[in-house]
Amino acid sequence: MTSPSQMLQVAATPPFARQVPHTVKSPNGDRIDEYYWLRDDDPKTKRPEVIQYLEAENAYTDAKLAPLAGLQKQLVAEMRARIKEDDSTPPVYDRGWWYWREFKAGDEYPRLMRQRGNAERMDAKAKPELLLDQPALAKGQAYYRVGATAVSPNGQLLAWTEDTTGRRIHTLRFKNLATGQIYPDAVPGTLEGMAWANDNRTVFYILQDPVTLQSGPVYRHVLGTDAKSDVKVYEEADKTLFVGVDRTASGKYVVIGVRGTETAETLVVPADKPATPVKVLLKRRDKVRHSADHLNGRWVIRTNENALNFKLVSAPENAADVRSLWRTLVPARDQATLEGFALTTRGIAVEERVNADTRVRLLGQAAGKALDLPAGTVVALGEHRDPAAAHLRYTVTSMVQPTATYDLHLKSGKPVLRKLREVPGYDAKLYATERLWAPSRDGKRIPVTVAWRKDKAQANGQAPLLVVGYGSYGYSYDPNFSSNRPSLMDRGFVIAIAHVRGGAELGEGWYADGRMMNKKNSFNDFVDATQALLKAGWGAPDKVFANGGSAGGLLMGAVANQAPQLYKGMVLDVPFVDVVTTMLDESIPLTANEWQQWGDPREKPAYDYMLSYSPYDNIEAKAYPAMLVTTGLWDSQVQYYEPAKYVARMRARRTDSNPLLLATNMKAGHGGASGRFEILNEIAREYVFLLDLAGAAK
Template identity: 50%
Template sequence: MNTALLFATTILMTLSTSSATAAVATPPDADKRPHVVRAPHGAERDDEYYWLRDDEREDKAVLAYLEAENAYADRLMAPLEPLENALYEEIVGRIKQDDSSIPARERGWWYYARYETGKDYPIHARRKDGPGVDALSIQQANERGDFEGEQVLLDVNALADGKDYYAVGAYEVSQDNTMLAWADDTNGRRQYTVRFRDLATGQPYPEELRGTSGDLVFADDNRTVFYIENDPETLLTKRVKRHVIGTDPAQDAVVYEEVDDSFYMGIDRTRDDRYIVIGVSSTVSDELRYAPAADPQAFTVLAPRERDLEYQADHLGDRWVILTNADGAKNFKLVEAPSGSASRKAWTDVVAHDEDVLLETFELFDGFIALGERSDALERVRILRPGREDEHVAADEPAYSMGLSANTEPDTTKLRYTYTSLTTPATTYELDTATGERVLLKQQPVLGYDPTQYVTERVWATARDGERIPVSLVYRKGFKRDGTAAMLQYAYGSYGMSMDPGFSITTVSLLDRGVVYALAHIRGGQEMGRRWYDAGKLLNKVNTFTDFIDVTDHLVAQGYAAKDRVAAAGGSAGGLLMGAVSNMAPDRYRVILSQVPFVDVVTTMLDASIPLTTNEYDEWGNPEQRQYYDYMLTYSPYDNLKAQAYPAMFVGTGLWDSQVQYWEPAKYVARLRDVDTGGGPLVFRTNMEAGHGGKSGRFRRFREQAEMYAFMLDQLGAK
């Protein structure tokens, strides 16, 4: 027994060492320590597990408890190790290990990433453009293992060597193609360090920019870099700074500082490279500043922030093009304004508002605009050309996902877009908008997979208030809708994030075992337009949870699953969903998979020192106001745990998570162990090195998923 576990055993007095059976049968039991959480309006709540919060991740008792839970999880999962290994081998066996991305051309170079067999991380590289060099020829050379003429920018395998966690957040090359800047994270908290290298000599520069968001932009002098510095306490994006490569970062000037913690910040260059832009966004408001990339001294506000005014803007040629909800355009509209007069008074409609079509994104080209939109819970790509009727890119399946791909240069007639579905691996096409010719650039290789053996469909479930909820389904051919199958239902339902049906190599292992996979497009996302989001946030949040339950009831009633063989899964805000539905309807689910779950809503939203709290008042409400406090208490998973039979549950978190802090699921599991009368297994797994996204590396994360799926399949009797 290691030291940490021995300490845990001593302080908790719960893990029996007399027999392995007893150890498995007796999970850790965290101490209860009285603590009262008070709201400004006088309300009080008891939180006996508040002590599990340790911002520094150094408290020995806390770490020992987490280690004890991991040890208990190891013992509980040991009998399922053969199934876990089988799932892992199946998943990894579908991966073409020496794969590469589609090269994209920019300023005379083709950029791409490629993997080598057996390695976890990509190699970012580029090749010089020239006669006979294009995306397809480079892909073919990579497949042959012919890397002559390649310049390696970052070998992430070498950078990650010896580290438990490593991720490159972004990298940028200067406008003259000679300087490299990249940002990396070594613990999963998304606090990046920026580093520099001379691409001509290969020599690194000594300085490091620490505590950044990872966003990088070069100015036209190829030596000046703009970056975002995070607040060291809240970890929120706070200041845009200017750094000159080769100088002391302590001397970096602050270009812009955001005083409102409810706004996130990003930096970029416009489509035509004319401007450097600083964008700040809250849940309900945006503001963009721009400065000439050739002389970025003073930044001009495009449109001043106003509550409930959202917009995103880009520049090409002599105009700004802006996607906005201004003037009551709830589903957004597209407008334009002259370069020299971009105030709202000069905005004129390019695409008017449509109650049935949500406009989400756009890409500017010299001769056309590509518009990403959605209608009836399906994504579309629309092409706008002067003097011609709008054209939609065709799709072939009832439920699919489609979107704009990497279109790095505006002076082309060719548009890259991606297409995928629950049965079709991710596919990238290049459409010539002048001729209509479509070229398949790449489809995700999936070894041993035959898409003709699987079926996808779109169904609609009626919610208790009469709304129709779209659901995307996939199952193996030969499935009979007779009410006997096992089913995994997934959803998210927050922040207006739409969960579109895309292919997953991990899901195939479930389908091959007879499991039906259901993706519920519940309120809180934007699958059905902006109203869908509004109907699932703030004082309407409960719709998100009841929609999920109603979808389950519908699918069971229609014979897609047996009522005692339903699993549910969600992560982050989707983990909130899992906690809520397991409180509200525990009898509907045999097993719950909950990753990095946001389950202690009221306490977290009362604490402005926690990253993301103040940013999210417009999503959840501010519990300092009694109306929102009382409403949150009706669904907050931690606060609504009670004596009842809960489903079997697998809860996962990362010790270094900066978005949903580890102590939320830790407290939740500790209290759930106190009240659950069902006797089903409860696994709590903490990754002691990772953050919100789990382990780094393309294979390591599949090991985590295989463990969860083994747990679920065992509970569903679908091994």
Template identity: 45%
Template sequence: MKNLSLTIGVALLLASCKEEKKAAIMNPDVIKAPVAAIKPHPMTLHGDTREDNYYWLNEPENPEVIKYLEAENAYTDTVMAPTKALQEKLFNEMKGRVKEQDESVPVKDGDYYYYSKYVEGGEYPVYCRKKGSLEAPEEILLDGNAMGKGKSYFNIGGYEITDNEEIMAYGVDEVSRRNYTLKFKDLKTGKILKDEIKNTEGGSYAWAADNKTIFYMIRDQQTLLASKVYRHVLGTDPKTDVLVYTEKDPQFYTGIGRTKSKKYILSVSDHNGVSSEYRLLDATNPTGEFVTFFPRKHGLQYYIEHFGNKFYIRTNADGATNFKLMEVEEGKTADMKNWKTVIPNRADTYLDGMEVFKNHLVLQERSNALLHLRIINQTDKKEHYVKFDEPAYDAGVSANPDFETNTLRFYYTSMTTPSSTFDYNMDTKAKTLMKEQEVLGEFDKDNYVTERLFATARDGVKVPISIVYKKGFKKDGSQPLLQYAYGSYGYSTDPYFSAARLSLLNRGFAFAIAHIRGGQEMGRQWYEDGKLLKKMNTFNDFIDVSEFLIKEKWTSKDKLFANGGSAGGLLMGAVTNLRPDLYKGILAGVPFVDVVTTMLDETIPLTTGEWEEWGNPKDKVYYDYMKSYSPVDNVVKKAYPNMLITTGFHDSQVQYFEPAKWVAKLRALKTDKNILLFHCDMDAGHGGASGRFKRFHEVAREYAFMLNLVGIGE
């Protein structure tokens, strides 16, 4: 009888374990999914009618919209309830790797060393400086924790300090709409001045040399474009501020700044990778007139740095697809005949950026999907490159405000090397590691491997892939893999380290970045071949990389996940429609998925400036092409993979209603039983939650979603 009782007890225990295991699996049917009301809204253009049943979700003030978003959030929380313990564990892991009391490497600017730091338990940075030496007493400029206390969202959007180092201008956003209130602090007394200007472009501030005049930009509250440059004098009423420039072309983005030499204030307008125009003002004459450096011309891009009595120009002039370096004397800039070539265009190397010093010129170049730093001596013109050893990495010029120094400050990271700051003697070539971001716990970079792979796309193009995994990963198709990409605006996604990502790698995942067309990893043409009427290359590249990873047994269809955000969220929507069979799950953050409707609505923030990236659908050619891939327009009755879609209610770049409409349409049409979850952070915008730890909750949710789907519960 004892043996029988033992047998029955074991059987009951096993049954109980099975029940627990079963209960731990996410079940989309545990609660009825929200159903958005269908309210037909036909839209006709070029003789074609699109029916948007969920156009009503565009109304953020509508209580019915809020109710629907909250219902989606509740549904997500309920379905993901079995992962709650795992999410908490992941969050604690991620937070536990962060050194809570930490600070950046100080940067010398003028008489002070500037740095930021985090204090134990603090969500926000504290900005500080020390005068003369690092042994001097610390002066706290801004305490982000005190300023952000009790606020659901908080962000300091850059700061600028007067030439006499006594007044600080800084922007604060407390909504996550990227409307920054410009404020001023007297650093001698510590008092906040009465001057306050709302709805400015964060970080786009420039002081004149008189230490009392500042230039800033106001954002249009409907389009959210910053098109007007104003001049403010401390102590005067902002209502009397002088409008000094208005950008009349809504396709141009405008910014304001100061040259490193401090001689000029710059106002620049940029047409989204198509053309640019600089206007200069002598910083000692703030009431003077801005003078155009070279008038805008469609197709001509140029970017300038002042040096001595001349300017260096990075430009695509005369068909320099990958950009060339030119120079021109002051006062002779408006006639391109005066521009002289310093470094010509190269077919295999993209000139990505430059940094000017008294004795050296540093060029940031990109070739074979990797960044390189080229050092040129200004006197004897001798040159060399900084050496990097890993097969895939990210490196670039950091903050270098000191014009007189022979030391270059640069950053370096890879998928196995935490973010590192180096000082490099440009004469002796001595490289000094100033700081490697500390990862707490049992992290050892030697336990992880990074590789560079190339997948052949359907048109024969070789697409680079950067991949990382923990040693012991089996390349037999049995292990899960997360594939990430962006692929738009010429933005290059370089191989970077993520301490949070270790939680995936340690549980058997590999992580791959697909350097697809639309970025600029392989040069300017790589971008040109992934925009406008060639946008399908971006989506096809991602799919072809997925098929390559499956074929080479890095993973399998039932273990492959895809992730992208914003324009990368458009990528997720497109590949989900094109090849839903390839993926176990899709993670789409703040996804730009209602492409045609948004590009047709000039009242929606930032739309007009995007036409050179996607095309203007008022032109039938672009309308038809855009409609062929726009995710919302291509949802049909068929099976889709498991999906977790996230957004922010205050998003100023991709409005919350785009993913909301996408989800509503997917729920109505998808034929599968897979999980479809939608979470809208009602306090956040495009960048998600503010604070260094809060964001880990979002990452933990995404990781738990994937881990649960492949049966990993711990």
């Protein structure tokens, strides 16, 4: 029988995965993948040898971090102490009700609430109503997440989607809000979103593709009928595109939005006549993206047609696709990107980005002047459900300032602070943030946002430096506040966000210059930004760390191959690291949808370019930084076997003895643990890993 000391000794030995040569075929060349056997696509279980290997890696990670268990526990306590346990979101108005989510002390999940009122305020005499009790629904579940909720137009019914595996496979469910009855209707295998028709009986939803878990056909379900009799409304033939459903601001239409990296199409169904065949509102055009909403008898359209950074136009209700009838509301501009808009009965609010910062304006009203705030501050449109609401919601935050939620009174133009996020024990005056501009090797200026605690760090070349980044899909990595980061800054860390190409911080050109055959710019920018930070004194050369997740994990893996000597340690969260093999396999979720992000490796130039940077394919016999790699067994976005194979090959090939750890959440998917406190254990594990390497594990 194995003794506890023997078990600990085994766990302290790094597991080496067996090598089984497997040929990955492609039209442009074959490659050998010796760890391909770690792949198991079964959606409910995995082969014993796969589980055994992942559990061995987990045991090794636990053993290596065991001396830091006390600090990890301390960090969890610190981060939990900064969470106001009995908290709620600021109520938002929608058709006679104010809706919010509230947590009670100790709860991992919120309750969905509402209270009657008018557009100005809640009715103080009305009683709050519990709509969805997530803590009760999550009881007994290893994982629980509500995808989306939607109240029927008459306010009497609730539809919601829930995921109980972490694989983003949802079930659509319904509740009678007057009686509290949960209907037997249940539609499994759906995407998150749904849209009610005006009959308060019909709901439009999207069935998932059973293999790729992406957009399948749009169906409509009539409450009280068997889901097997649901009618197919629309099916997109091009599987590289995503499909979504929504209601217009006017409530007059259900919108089916088809979108891709380089095209879009909008179809509609009259919400009063849900059985009406779909009608194309805006046809798809190559290289043209758009989104549309409807109010006051007109369509308002955000489009990049002849407008790289998007423009806003209005169009007649029955001739939305007739360009000659379009009226420009916000013109195309080189220095400002139109990122979104919201329709109200008193005007149109727009969210724009200039020099990597966002701002909000209300068109045609002096009250909507862009707010003049310091660089590095994020001003964004908030939740806005009812165009007849008396207020326009927006939020203000930064890396060191907890989120403030404001309502701009649309008639008076006066802003009202609805809520300043309470962060117990946190004093914003102790911290500072600054925007820097780092020179790239090809002459660009890379925006970098830096945050630190003023009495613990300064630009003197002595501080441990953590550089984080993403740089993909045109998603901007905004410098939002996190109540967890003070645990690093309080111990002397400087934290920097490198806004590398591939994001859209400097417009759509910044995005285009970091995708497809320009993807290496993202990696070069991250390295160049790190070097600029060191030159400016923002970190000690021997205490530089990096972190990125998902596509940001691809960034980390490529940077580790390119400039391993620059970083002492890296954290790769659910990293996309096996680029070529994944993009060759259409059965893997997201593959076909993302050929226009990375390239199609069935084509020789794309294959060669992707192969030249794919982190897994470029691991060499050389020294690498210390690494902590995380994944979720049920991840549907980056399959668990990518990080697992990456660690296995890295362990076999590298020449250093730096820590190399793999942590697999055996019960979750891409986002890790689902509870607000559960996730803190995973964050604290990453922090102790970094603090130990920095010599700050006290």
